[in-house]
Amino acid sequence: MLAAWLSAPYALTLRELPIPEPAAGEVVVRMRLALTCGTDLKTYRRGHAKLPFGAFGHEGVGEVVAVGEGVTHVHVGQRITWLPTAPCGECSPCQRGRYNLCRHLFDAVVLGTYAEYLKINARVARVHLFPLDGLSDVRGAFLEPLACVLHAWRMLEPLPGKRVCILGTGAMGYLHLMEAVARRCAVVIVGRRPERLQLARDLGAHETVQIADNTDAWITRLQTLTDGGADVVIEATGAKTMWELAPALAAPGGKVLFYSGLAKDEIVCVSAERWHYDELTLLGSFHFTTQDALAALKRLRHQHRFPVERLISDTRPLREIVQVFEQLERGVGIKYAIVP
Numbered sequence: 513m514l515a516a517w518l519s520a521p522y523a524l525t526l527r528e529l530p531i532p533e534p535a536a537g538e539v540v541v542r543m544r545l546a547l548t549c550g551t552d553l554k555t556y557r558r559g560h561a562k563l564p565f566g567a568f569g570h571e572g573v574g575e576v577v578a579v580g581e582g583v584t585h586v587h588v589g590q591r592i593t594w595l596p597t598a599p600c601g602e603c604s605p606c607q608r609g610r611y612n613l614c615r616h617l618f619d620a621v622v623l624g625t626y627a628e629y630l631k632i633n634a635r636v637a638r639v640h641l642f643p644l645d646g647l648s649d650v651r652g653a654f655l656e657p658l659a660c661v662l663h664a665w666r667m668l669e670p671l672p673g674k675r676v677c678i679l680g681t682g683a684m685g686y687l688h689l690m691e692a693v694a695r696r697c698a699v700v701i702v703g704r705r706p707e708r709l710q711l712a713r714d715l716g717a718h719e720t721v722q723i724a725d726n727t728d729a730w731i732t733r734l735q736t737l738t739d740g741g742a743d744v745v746i747e748a749t750g751a752k753t754m755w756e757l758a759p760a761l762a763a764p765g766g767k768v769l770f771y772s773g774l775a776k777d778e779i780v781c782v783s784a785e786r787w788h789y790d791e792l793t794l795l796g797s798f799h800f801t802t803q804d805a806l807a808a809l810k811r812l813r814h815q816h817r818f819p820v821e822r823l824i825s826d827t828r829p830l831r832e833i834v835q836v837f838e839q840l841e842r843g844v845g846i847k848y849a850i851v852p
């Protein structure tokens with residue numbers, strides 16, 4: 513079979529590999545569609561703190577072609593999606609119900625969706641396979657990114673108000689926007705490119721603010737639009753400067769969600785005065801749990817409120833995966849659907 517292989521930063525190639533066979537508890541799918549993700553782009557650029565090089569891609573949908581001994585909850589011919597990880601259930605975070613913080617999440621991660629076939633390991637197959645039941649391939653493949661976003665929103669609740677500021681117009685920024693709009697929040701979205709800001713308005717953002725280098729005028733405008741600060745600020749750019757700026761954009765008593773991850777060992781500075789005297793809540797959020805995935809599936813069945821198809825820039829064949837990542841590297845496109 514044809515499969516993408518990332519052996520080091522920027523060293524992405526296509527290889528011929530044997531079609532995997534399932535051992536006990538495992539499931540093999542023929543890939544129908546995979547989605548590119550900001551996490552993949554980060555891995556492509558600099559490697560990933562938690563993910564190994566090698567088989568590449570983690571979002572997708574496939575059709576079951578073989579199941580290992582003991583697998584009875586899915587059957588050959590079924591269209592399914594899955595999450596790339598599952599908690600071990602035994603470590604101390606798992607024992608406390610903090611499944612997204614499981615110490616062993618990445619011991620058994622399902623990678624390699626940019627391929628013709630994919631093997632889903634027994635730990636993931638046991639708890640994180642989801643039949644699509646009428647959901648389209650594209651919508652089904654949004655399970656993992658939307659589950660991450662909904663996990664973050666669970667941490668934001670209860671919302672102190674309805675003014676939400678989203679920093680970033682990547683796929684994650686837009687998914688946060690869809691959730692915010694579904695919750696009837698007033699959203700200001702901040703980005704650089706006019707066409708991305710237009711898409712944000714099309715998706716329901718009330719206001720957009722364009723970042724301009726070498727001037728703080730956009731920050732003043734944002735503060736005016738939010739009447740001195742937003743109740744919730746969501747950082748979804750992955751840039752250190754925006755992490756450090758985010759608390760300054762929150763209203764007294766507001767919440768700041770650091771959604772995007774920075775590079776390993778990065779340190780950020782935050783105003784202690786604002787944090788303490790304005791009672792800001794600074795939150796990190798990471799990954800997802802089964803509960804978040806089920807909530808995501810429910811939303812994906814609402815075509816109308818979650819028009820995730822709008823985030824697909826193009827559909828490209830697997831044999832063009834290298835060119836697709838070269839385009840993402842240049843900032844061309846939000847998310848690509850890759851089909852074998």
Ligand SMILES: [Zn+2]
Nearest residue numbers: 549551571657
């Ligand atoms: Zn992803």
Ligand SMILES: [Zn+2]
Nearest residue numbers: 600603606614
């Ligand atoms: Zn665990």
